[in-house]
Amino acid sequence: MKLLSLSYERFRNLEPISLEPSPHATIAVGENGQGKTNLLEGLYLLATLKPLRANKLSELIRFGEPSAKVTGRFLIAGAEREISVEVIPGGRTAFVDGKRAHSLDAYFGGVSVVAFTPDDLAVVKGGPDGRRAFLDRSVFNVVPGYLDESREYGRALKSRNKLLKDRAPMSHLQAWDATLAKLGARLWVRRRGLMVSLVERARAAFQRIGRSPLEAQWSYEPAHLGEGIVFGTASEAELAAQMLGRLDARLTRDVERGFTSVGPHADDVDITLGEKPARAYASQGQSRALVLAWKVAEIENLQQQNGFLPLLLLDDVSSELDPERNAFLMGYLADSGAQTLLTTTDAALVTRAAGADTKWYRVHAGRISPEHR
Numbered sequence: 001m002k003l004l005s006l007s008y009e010r011f012r013n014l015e016p017i018s019l020e021p022s023p024h025a026t027i028a029v030g031e032n033g034q035g036k037t038n039l040l041e042g043l044y045l046l047a048t049l050k051p052l053r054a055n056k057l058s059e060l061i062r063f064g065e066p067s068a069k070v071t072g073r074f075l076i077a078g079a080e081r082e083i084s085v086e087v088i089p090g091g092r093t094a095f096v097d098g099k100r101a102h103s104l105d106a107y108f109g110g111v112s113v114v115a116f117t118p119d120d121l122a123v124v125k126g127g128p129d130g131r132r133a134f135l136d137r138s139v140f141n142v143v144p145g146y147l148d149e150s151r152e153y154g155r156a157l158k159s160r161n162k163l164l165k166d167r168a169p170m171s172h173l174q175a176w177d178a179t180l181a182k183l184g185a186r187l188w189v190r191r192r193g194l195m196v197s198l199v200e201r202a203r204a205a206f207q208r209i210g211r212s213p214l215e216a217q218w219s220y221e222p223a224h225l226g227e228g229i230v231f232g233t234a235s236e237a238e239l240a241a242q243m244l245g246r247l248d249a250r251l252t253r254d255v256e257r258g259f260t261s262v263g264p265h266a267d268d269v270d271i272t273l274g275e276k277p278a279r280a281y282a283s284q285g286q287s288r289a290l291v292l293a294w295k296v297a298e299i300e301n302l303q304q305q306n307g308f309l310p311l312l313l314l315d316d317v318s319s320e321l322d323p324e325r326n327a328f329l330m331g332y333l334a335d336s337g338a339q340t341l342l343t344t345t346d347a348a349l350v351t352r353a354a355g356a357d358t359k360w361y362r363v364h365a366g367r368i369s370p371e372h373r
């Protein structure tokens, strides 16, 4: 898969532009607040239909405009496809070769992207919601249908929580439980599968990134799963039955608190370094190395699954890494041969990722212009 061209219309502060990225590194340099993240955000939206950082997709629409649009031409399995996403205040629509894409699986069959952002680097030290979102982005990359599955779960959860808050009769609540348990078990199985395919690679990558003799470990276990079931080997149906039982067992507590306390939305990813919780004990540099290791594992996993490398987006991460880890990352990018879009405030930090075919751009006040180096 290659991205051949990319264009933006009414997207955030970006002036309308069409650019042709390099098959390897494309580097956008600019001061703070000029539109570098916006540039990556548009491509991320195109490749995932999800926002990279916006809470609401409508934030992507340029102030005062009715809609925003991002279009990319991709080479997928030897054929050129034009993919575009239009965002209006009420939602977004995806098009493949000018036709509205009805099946998300068809849309994603061949485009995948791994993004590195400064927010990602903070995930080890942050709250569980950040780690769940981080895990979910990885799951979504290998199972595109997960986007819909987790939305469906989210809707069911919201309905149940509303009933809890409204102190609705138990029978109304219990009517939701079977649905919630079924959808929840599906998410558990998806996350478990992702962990199985990624953890060993991430551990090995952490050793490569190095500068720490400690062993890294990632694990995921549902919170409050209860007795009599082994998460690692239980079937989806067994997990659904267990979740249903747990919803019931915790009902009185949930009614008191006004929210559902068991299910994939309440879980966390445990990250340890030398068997100690990384959240409490890892240094900044170690935490960032853990995130890098995870991303490297994700790239390798996608390459193995799809037979091609994902597109890599790096949003000014070099300035957040110490020189050795930045050197590792830049060397990794250059050696991997992946198509990469990097942004930076300081070109010197990313020159190791650049090669003869690198395309350089300058981002200033929303205008992206080619730069010769």
Ligand SMILES: Nc1ncnc2c1ncn2[C@@H]1O[C@H](COP(=O)(O)OP(=O)(O)OP(=O)(O)O)[C@@H](O)[C@H]1O
Pocket: 011, 012, 013, 014, 030, 031, 032, 033, 034, 035, 036, 037, 038, 039, 059, 060, 061, 062, 063, 316, 345
């Ligand atoms: N919907 C929008 N319409 C118009 N301008 C917007 C919109 N959303 C954000 N902006 C503007 O985009 C600019 C920020 O762009 P962006 O976040 O890409 O900067 P950046 O170059 O990544 O900066 P930094 O280096 O600080 O991360 C701000 O000036 C902001 O006001």
Ligand SMILES: [Mg+2]
Pocket: 036, 037, 038, 315, 316
């Ligand atoms: Mg930025």
